[in-house]
Amino acid sequence: xxxxxxxxxxxxxxxxxxxxxxxxxxxxxxxxxxxxxxxxxxxxxxxxxxxxxxxxxxxxxxxxxxxxxxxxxxxxxxxxxxxxxxxxxxxxxxxxxxxxxxxxxxxxxxxxxxxxxxxxxxxxxxxxxxxxxxxxxxxxxxxxxxxxxxxxxxxxxxxxxxxxxxxxxxxxxxxxxxxxxxxxxxxxxxxxxxxxxxxxxxxxxxxxxxxxxxxxxxxxxxxxxxxxxxxxxxxxxxxxxxxxxxxxxxxxxxxxxxxxxxxxxxxxxxxxxxxxxxxxxxxxxxxxxxxxxxxxxxxxxxxxxxxxxxxxxxxxxxxxxxxxxxxxxxxxxxxxxxxxxxxxxxxxxxxxxxxxxxxxxxxxxxxxxxxxxxxxxxxxxxxxxxxxxxxxxxxxxxxxxxxxxxxxxxxxxxxxxxxxxxxxxxxxxxxxxxxxxxxxxxxxxxxxxxxxxxxxxxxxxxxxxxxxxxxxxxxxxxxxxxxxxxxxxxxxxxxxxxxxxxxxxxxxxxxxxxxxxxxxxxxxxxxxxxxxxxxxxxxxxxxxxxxxxxxxxxxxxxxx
Numbered sequence: 274x275x276x277x278x279x280x281x282x283x284x285x286x287x288x289x290x291x292x293x294x295x296x297x298x299x300x301x302x303x304x305x306x307x308x309x310x311x312x313x314x315x316x317x318x319x320x321x322x323x324x325x326x327x328x329x330x331x332x333x334x335x336x337x338x339x340x341x342x343x344x345x346x347x348x349x350x351x352x353x354x355x356x357x358x359x360x361x362x363x364x365x366x367x368x369x370x371x372x373x374x375x376x377x378x379x380x381x382x383x384x385x386x387x388x389x390x391x392x393x394x395x396x397x398x399x400x401x402x403x404x405x406x407x408x409x410x411x412x413x414x415x416x417x418x419x420x421x422x423x424x425x426x427x428x429x430x431x432x433x434x435x436x437x438x439x440x441x442x443x444x445x446x447x448x449x450x451x452x453x454x455x456x457x458x459x460x461x462x463x464x465x466x467x468x469x470x471x472x473x474x475x476x477x478x479x480x481x482x483x484x485x486x487x488x489x490x491x492x493x494x495x496x497x498x499x500x501x502x503x504x505x506x507x508x509x510x511x512x513x514x515x516x517x518x519x520x521x522x523x524x525x526x527x528x529x530x531x532x533x534x535x536x537x538x539x540x541x542x543x544x545x546x547x548x549x550x551x552x553x554x555x556x557x558x559x560x561x562x563x564x565x566x567x568x569x570x571x572x573x574x575x576x577x578x579x580x581x582x583x584x585x586x587x588x589x590x591x592x593x594x595x596x597x598x599x600x601x602x603x604x605x606x607x608x609x610x611x612x613x614x615x616x617x618x619x620x621x622x623x624x625x626x627x628x629x630x631x632x633x634x635x636x637x638x639x640x641x642x643x644x645x646x647x648x649x650x651x652x653x654x655x656x657x658x659x660x661x662x663x664x665x666x667x668x669x670x671x672x673x674x675x676x677x678x679x680x681x682x683x684x685x686x687x688x689x690x691x692x693x694x695x696x697x698x699x700x701x702x703x704x705x706x707x708x709x710x711x712x713x714x715x716x717x718x719x720x721x722x723x724x725x726x727x728x729x730x731x732x733x734x735x736x737x738x739x740x741x742x743x744x745x746x747x748x749x750x751x752x753x754x755x756x757x758x759x760x761x762x763x764x765x766x767x768x769x770x771x772x773x774x775x776x777x778x779x780x781x782x783x784x785x786x787x788x789x790x791x792x793x794x795x796x797x798x799x800x801x802x803x804x805x806x807x808x809x810x811x812x813x814x815x816x817x818x819x820x821x822x823x824x825x826x827x828x829x830x831x832x833x
Contacts, residue, residue: 341562344550346542352549354479354540362479365540366488368533372432373472373492374499375530379439379462379523380409380745381503382510385630389516394452401452402752404459409749411463416741417584419467420474425565427544428475429537431467436531438465440524447520468745469496469722470584470738477726478540483658486651486670486723493719494644497711501637504612508630588739592796593728595739596789597721602743603782604681604717607775608710609748611685613755614692618703618768621694635704639711646712647673647719668793670724675790677716678783682776684709689772717786718744728800 346353354362383405391401415435423431439462446458469492476488510518539545547563554561587594612633619632650673657664687706691698722737729736762770789796 340560341567342560343567344546344553344561344563346546349546349549353542353545354475355481355542357479362488365475365479365537366491368530368537369472369475370491370495371530372436372534373469373495374502375523375526376412376439376466376468377496377499378503378506378526379466380405380412381500382507382519382523383408383459384504385507385511386516386519389511390452390455393516394455396452399753399756402756404452404455406749406752407456408459408463409745409752411460412466412468413463413742413745413749415464415466416468416470416745417588417738418464418581420470420738421581421583423467423471423474424541424543427539427541428471428478429534429539432471432534433531435465435467435471436527436534438462440527440531443520443524443527447517447524468738468741470741473722473726473737475540477729478542482726483655483662485726486647486654489723489726490644490647490651490719493715493722494640497640497715497718498637501633501640504633505630505637508627511630512626584736584738584742587729587736588742591736591739591800593725593800594736596785596796597725598739598743600782600785600789601717601721601740602747604714604779605744606747606751607681607685607779607782608714609751610755610758611688611707611710611772611775613751614688614759614768614772617759618692618694619700621692622700624700632704635708636711639708640715642708643677643712643715643719646677647716666793667724667728667797668790671720671786671790671793674716674720674786677713677720678786679713680709681713681717681783682779684711684713685772685776685779689769689776692768692772728797 350356357365384402387398387401387405390396390404391398394401419431419435442458442462442465446455446462449455449458472492472495473489476485476492480488506522507519510522539548543563543565547565550561550563550566588598589595615632616629619629624632654665654669684706688703688710691702691706718740722740725736725740759768759771761767
């Protein structure tokens with residue numbers, strides 16, 4: 274193999290010492306490469322970001338007809354989140370980790386209140402699960418409704434407002450005199466949750482696409498980890514406290530993370546540019562204004578509708594968002610349905626309430642193991658991009674998922690036929706297979722989110738909102754059919770058949786991953802919004818900025 278020959282390495286497509294001949298070969302095998310590759314040369318440190326800013330600083334733009342000059346991000350790049358020192362970035366991210374964990378904790382701990390609540394209110398357990406379904410479905414739409422406002426007004430005020438409402442609605446749930454009040458409180462709590470779309474948007478605020486993967490992996494871990502923390506903590510509360518403590522615990526957790534978040538600085542680039550413009554006017558540059566300040570009719574009815582519609586429009590019209598969100602959503606619904614089998618499966622070995630809660634720990638271990646397995650690939654990609662920023666196709670970010678995704682099918686099949694109970698199988702066997710399922714679930718969430726943030730940059734909150742919509746909406750639906758699914762199939766394999774069916778569905782759901790990996794360039798070519806942002810990033814020297822292109826602003830898509 275010659276030095277200029279293209280090879281498909283263990284982590285994506287790249288060239289070795291590309292020369293002219295290599296470029297010809299590259300175009301022959303991947304003709305869309307130059308037009309499709311997202312050139313996003315990130316910086317790993319504050320100083321490098323400043324050097325880059327000084328080297329590529331844009332010329333001062335001409336004044337508008339009203340004499341005002343719009344300040345561009347290139348004019349104040351050193352004031353943006355991209356150039357925060359590493360300790361500051363990871364300090365902010367650690368707080369966001371706690372915030373995201375609390376939101377998913379709220380969604381998952383409710384299950385421990387179902388049985389005692391049904392007894393107190395005189396309703397069936399299936400009826401009591403409506404509170405969980407309502408929360409998850411409203412949470413799905415809450416992510417979509419809050420996300421675009423964080424792009425317009427900033428991450429900090431939107432997250433504080435969201436946390437305030439979420440904490441307020443815990444009180445009527447904890448004091449609910451009847452189940453109707455509970456359902457209303459859960460709906461309001463779900464619709465008030467900003468969710469992962471805003472927290473992941475903060476990653477795009479502080480890291481260029483080539484540097485963001487460690488941060489994305491960390492935040493995804495908080496999301497899936499919070500979902501497991503709920504039933505573990507909830508088991509102890511259910512065993513030793515009144516069911517109302519389930520909601521007081523959510524309030525305590527929520528108030529704690531809101532207090533921590535209060536001290537987190539703003540990261541949204543457009544907001545920071547506006548602040549810098551105000552600072553410069555005070556310093557004497559009286560005609561300098563930020564992009565947000567120059568928007569006319571910013572909060573008109575039309576603009577409000579446009580902002581709210583943006584994530585739904587991206588979900589429907591953008592093939593990247595639609596395909597990957599549905600993939601992630603179906604996977605999450607499968608996992609949620611499978612988790613409902615824990616009680617009937619582990620009760621065969623005499624597990625009590627606390628032991629059932631502890632049975633979720635293998636899921637947490639699986640999430641953490643998969644989190645660590647992404648590190649070698651992230652490091653490898655970083656090294657390749659340092660040599661040639663164009664060396665990797667965006668689909669390289671999906672490579673490790675090709676190997677992780679089948680674990681979902683394997684894990685569900687294994688869990689199904691180790692659910693026979695004693696004396697046939699030891700209880701550790703289904704736990705081992707549940708660990709494999711957790712690894713696949715983390716891998717699917719991580720890879721799809723990472724790909725979307727890289728593709729949509731400053732509008733990643735709206736793009737990943739589609740992912741959250743699919744995951745939470747389908748999980749909410751699963752809350753209603755999961756228990757009957759594991760109770761009504763024919764004997765003697767009432768528990769084994771449902772998990773086997775889920776394994777077959779998982780096999781079908783993972784097929785699009787391979788289609789997307791190999792046919793990604795053709796799919797991205799149809800993504801008008803991603804292509805507009807990609808061309809703007811090339812024009813700005815690889816930076817991912819939030820005021821890119823008229824076609825990419827104001828929530829409007831480029832028309833086909």
